[in-house]
Amino acid sequence: MLATLGRCLPPGLMLYCYLLGAAGAYVMKQAHGFTRRSFLARIARTGGAAAAFAALDALGGASLAWGEDRVYRGPPALPGGLGKGKRVTILGAGVAGLTAAFELGKAGFACTVLEARHRPGGRSWTIRGGDRFEQADGVQQARWPKAAHLYLNPGPARISHHHRAVLGYCREFGVPLEIMMNDNRAAWLQDDQAFGGKPVQARQVLGDSHGYFGELLGKAVATGRLDQELSGEDRERLLAAIATFGDLQRDGRYTGTPRSGYSATPAPGLPHGTVRAPLPLSELLRADFWQFKAAFGEDFDQAGTMLQPVGGMDRFPAAFARRLGHAIRYDTLVDEIRKTANGARVVCHHGGARSVIDSDYVICTLPLSVLRDIPNDFAPAYREAIAEVEYARSAKTAFYAPRRFWEQDEGIYGGLSWTSRDVTQILYPSHGIGQADGVLVGSYCFGAFPGDDMGQYPLAERIEKALAAGEAIHPGYRTMVRGGVNIAWPKVPHSLGSWAEWKPEQFDTVYRLLQQPDGVMYFAGEYLGYLSSWQEGAVLSAHHAIEQLAARVRA
Amino acid sequence: MLATLGRCLPPGLMLYCYLLGAAGAYVMKQAHGFTRRSFLARIARTGGAAAAFAALDALGGASLAWGEDRVYRGPPALPGGLGKGKRVTILGAGVAGLTAAFELGKAGFACTVLEARHRPGGRSWTIRGGDRFEQADGVQQARWPKAAHLYLNPGPARISHHHRAVLGYCREFGVPLEIMMNDNRAAWLQDDQAFGGKPVQARQVLGDSHGYFGELLGKAVATGRLDQELSGEDRERLLAAIATFGDLQRDGRYTGTPRSGYSATPAPGLPHGTVRAPLPLSELLRADFWQFKAAFGEDFDQAGTMLQPVGGMDRFPAAFARRLGHAIRYDTLVDEIRKTANGARVVCHHGGARSVIDSDYVICTLPLSVLRDIPNDFAPAYREAIAEVEYARSAKTAFYAPRRFWEQDEGIYGGLSWTSRDVTQILYPSHGIGQADGVLVGSYCFGAFPGDDMGQYPLAERIEKALAAGEAIHPGYRTMVRGGVNIAWPKVPHSLGSWAEWKPEQFDTVYRLLQQPDGVMYFAGEYLGYLSSWQEGAVLSAHHAIEQLAARVRA
Numbered sequence A, B: 001m002l003a004t005l006g007r008c009l010p011p012g013l014m015l016y017c018y019l020l021g022a023a024g025a026y027v028m029k030q031a032h033g034f035t036r037r038s039f040l041a042r043i044a045r046t047g048g049a050a051a052a053f054a055a056l057d058a059l060g061g062a063s064l065a066w067g068e069d070r071v072y073r074g075p076p077a078l079p080g081g082l083g084k085g086k087r088v089t090i091l092g093a094g095v096a097g098l099t100a101a102f103e104l105g106k107a108g109f110a111c112t113v114l115e116a117r118h119r120p121g122g123r124s125w126t127i128r129g130g131d132r133f134e135q136a137d138g139v140q141q142a143r144w145p146k147a148a149h150l151y152l153n154p155g156p157a158r159i160s161h162h163h164r165a166v167l168g169y170c171r172e173f174g175v176p177l178e179i180m181m182n183d184n185r186a187a188w189l190q191d192d193q194a195f196g197g198k199p200v201q202a203r204q205v206l207g208d209s210h211g212y213f214g215e216l217l218g219k220a221v222a223t224g225r226l227d228q229e230l231s232g233e234d235r236e237r238l239l240a241a242i243a244t245f246g247d248l249q250r251d252g253r254y255t256g257t258p259r260s261g262y263s264a265t266p267a268p269g270l271p272h273g274t275v276r277a278p279l280p281l282s283e284l285l286r287a288d289f290w291q292f293k294a295a296f297g298e299d300f301d302q303a304g305t306m307l308q309p310v311g312g313m314d315r316f317p318a319a320f321a322r323r324l325g326h327a328i329r330y331d332t333l334v335d336e337i338r339k340t341a342n343g344a345r346v347v348c349h350h351g352g353a354r355s356v357i358d359s360d361y362v363i364c365t366l367p368l369s370v371l372r373d374i375p376n377d378f379a380p381a382y383r384e385a386i387a388e389v390e391y392a393r394s395a396k397t398a399f400y401a402p403r404r405f406w407e408q409d410e411g412i413y414g415g416l417s418w419t420s421r422d423v424t425q426i427l428y429p430s431h432g433i434g435q436a437d438g439v440l441v442g443s444y445c446f447g448a449f450p451g452d453d454m455g456q457y458p459l460a461e462r463i464e465k466a467l468a469a470g471e472a473i474h475p476g477y478r479t480m481v482r483g484g485v486n487i488a489w490p491k492v493p494h495s496l497g498s499w500a501e502w503k504p505e506q507f508d509t510v511y512r513l514l515q516q517p518d519g520v521m522y523f524a525g526e527y528l529g530y531l532s533s534w535q536e537g538a539v540l541s542a543h544h545a546i547e548q549l550a551a552r553v554r555a
Ligand SMILES: Cc1cc2nc3c(=O)[nH]c(=O)nc-3n(C[C@H](O)[C@H](O)[C@H](O)COP(=O)(O)OP(=O)(O)OC[C@H]3O[C@@H](n4cnc5c(N)ncnc54)[C@H](O)[C@@H]3O)c2cc1C
Pocket: A091, A092, A093, A094, A095, A096, A097, A114, A115, A116, A117, A120, A121, A122, A123, A124, A154, A155, A156, A157, A158, A159, A332, A333, A334, A335, A365, A366, A367, A370, A374, A394, A395, A396, A489, A494, A495, A497, A498, A499, A524, A525, A526, A527, A532, A533, A534, A535, A536, A537, A538
């Protein structure tokens, strides 16, 4: 079957079909179009970049994942006086720029950080009650009360336990962290094309799938149909293991499991419960759950334990910024990036005031989506490279809920629900648990299909889509949430996209090139981290840049 | 195979073998003996009571699980003045007694709660730095600093998201909750008999098992060996689903997955990572991981999201106690429970002072392990019932670690590791994340084998066992932890055991009987909840008792 498919489809599509639904036509029903890029972007966001790179391997591309067995030995140890008398201009006070400025400063470099926004952090940003913010389609305001637990992280919201560089700085700076629940058995999966569009609880999807997988495998093993593949000893042990894995009956049948929850409302006193009847296998397979959603919690980048800074993600860049003080010039836009005989010249303006800043080195951390339109003296290969990289178009919606109905009515504490619509996810806050009110993420689209479109719609329509999708999962949603805001990253000034969406073939060309300085100009930022779309990548890219810079100064 | 096994083994053992390892001899290697009871107890603690009840079903016993679809409508709504002029003596200020007193008090009953300890909560207890406590084998002290994040919950540590009665009171009382990570892909599984005794990361056990299960099932499906069992459409979709489930290659092979982590230490700059080589299937199956441990996080009672009160579990009973004030008499031991012409008489003492308390009703929430030795007038059937129920013998060890090595060195934030030894688990705190120091649970034995023994050993030996097991998982453990304490519940005064270990056949006899009052004497407590061993059961048992009592007063 696979071989046959393999002959009639291009390899990327073939892999896609196999991974995301061998019955290609079925899975494609929702796809607005398909390219290897968007497939990889999709996997990158869901399976995490690590999965994308594994997929790249399968496609014959480069393998770029960076694993947790890597021994992170802390930031580069630069000699104390190394930077004496050297000036470095750092473009951008996002996580990459802040990291570079902090570490270079320790080594005695005189750093100036130019930042267009009035705050540090760039994409690492938190919106709180009352905050106003602007994007290409207008000004919005977070119409909810000011309170510590009422915030939205419109960009990064998660830190993995293996993001050791980020976690190392959090420890060094004393940024308090708490657990961010990513994978919650009480949350929902909803597909308009399956189960009559009704949401199904995650525990049921997993419990029943594992039950059926185990039953079928057990049947094949117990009746000798896998005798060629397994030794006798392994067969017996495998049967035992899958009995636990699938929670099977003693005869090997799957007839339901408490793991999937209960259907009966038992009487008090001597209560009897009835384990839910298993969902029909055909319908489970027809739904989009196993596209990737049901395995999301196993992904290297998404698996527990995930963490978040207490009080909002911007606490992380704020901790850097406090240590950098006046080295950061806010509300200062870079207009030109030039090479000079002995170094670099950056032209910028602050309000009406234009400045020219000369320095020995520049570290540029502006997103490529922004950088490509800033007049510069980069070598042609760099200009081409910068122009070529595409950015994902993720968007997030948030709503204020006066009552935490997801907790009080449904027992959902953190985690996320999935929908087949372009709204993609609803995220429940892992903070403020047990409070009366809360802010939830009403949509989070990855910038791959079907979420691709979200940012294109007018603001009101984006909010409406999020309301409609929420209603399909939580009846009464429209009456329970209000104050919707939507951040569409392609429309956010100074970002113009969510993260670099690498094409496999670019890793050996563009990606490799930008890892090298162009003269005295060094590049750093999320797009050069081993993982795009993670703060950890931004931090490590800065470490890499300053290591190269330090090596040159030393030489 | 199953049929053959079935003929040579008694049904309980047969089910056990199938569930816990069909190659019975292998699994039994560690068993010190086996009874249906201990099997059920084991499942009850691991699969949760729900699984035990499902197992009971398979054994032909009663099904007693109480599910999350149950609509919990809050505590019984008793008419405001119902209790006017009625006195109720409540024995024990554990969660059950506190619940009963609080609800009856709202309805106007005059309640007196007699409590042997100097604090409320009973088994729901928190030990903090400096605390001293006594058990049959002596006095211990928690030799670690006083700080909000340095505590041990020697009894209950987890609240499930579907424990709606407990969560309802937490909300009503404003007890702050936070996420308790129960299932952490970064933690370890260690079996002395497999992998040379080396610990294996949970992500590897799950990633690789799912990979192999998927590959084998895919082989059977793709080569037509399950054509009888599946329609053509389902076959194609199933192949797609298991490709995601197992993270398989395009040819259906399992060759490793980023979900299992990485082996290579990549160079900075253009880092390459190497996905870990899959663990050998035979060794994975030989290990005790699939006995139940690898599926622990899917269990109805253990699946995310789990919660804990901020600052320690005793914050929950303390919130009741604050509302009850002087209704609770601490340091007051019940000595006799008598029936009188119009009600009940309880004899107790406080220090040297003996009191006699007459009332209309008694609600007895003492553990049966304690109650059976208190002189009483219960009807013979009740006395027999009370004498018959056995109690589990769980024990917990805690250590103080001046450095949170599990976080800093291994990226473990909360969750638990498993060992094949009687130490069973190591639990990492979900609180105080990122702090310098911490208190971890160095052993938690369920009271079924192999943990059965723990409490039998002298204190020093229990601590030593926990140290040795920790060393096998975390090299250097002995030098990194100190100040060990061990709570062996059979030795804890006023508890004498951890929880009721029901035998299946007792549900229709003893369990049913004790749900009914003996004259004016009502029973409540963990052992009468739909789940033994959960606070939720203790709360609901109290609701049940007061509903019956109210019905009688009304009549
Ligand atoms: C929706 C979304 C979800 C994400 N989720 C996660 C997550 O869960 N976890 C995680 O770790 N990461 C996540 N990320 C990725 C993370 O946000 C980035 O990897 C990281 O913040 C990028 O840092 P940076 O310094 O490279 O870029 P930026 O943060 O973009 O910093 C660039 C800086 O340059 C400034 N700038 C731009 N133009 C100019 C100019 N002309 N002059 C002066 N300054 C200028 C910008 O204002 C900005 O401050 C997410 C990102 C998005 C968008």
